[in-house]
Amino acid sequence: MQLNSFPSILAQAAPAAPQNPVMAFLPMILLVVVFYFILIRPQQKRAKQQRIMLEALKSGDEVVTAAGIVGTVITVKDKTVTLRSGDAKFEVTKGSVTEIIDAGVPAKA
Secondary structure, three states: OOHHHHHHHHHHHOOOOOOOHHHHHHHHHHHHHHHHHHHHHHHHHHHHHHHHHHHOOOOOOEEEEOOOOEEEEEEEOOOEEEEEEOOEEEEEEHHHEEEEEEOOOOOOO
């Protein structure tokens, strides 16, 4: 085998370019669709559930924060929530509330 015949062998082995430009982008389109259903859509659903949960937050609910603090909601403001946990009373952002454990009766301040 001669060295100068190597490019001609490679040219014969290379696949032909697709005739339809849509077929060339089909793998990329499928990849975007898969990413949407695996990553983007579930994240949007979780964000919607979190937003609904925070809108339903009321005084007396027992909640868990992102830091793992379990407390009872005393007051709910626009962007913050006042919690009582044990002997402590503190204010956290609404976004840090991750779960409502028990929807209770309104607590007395």
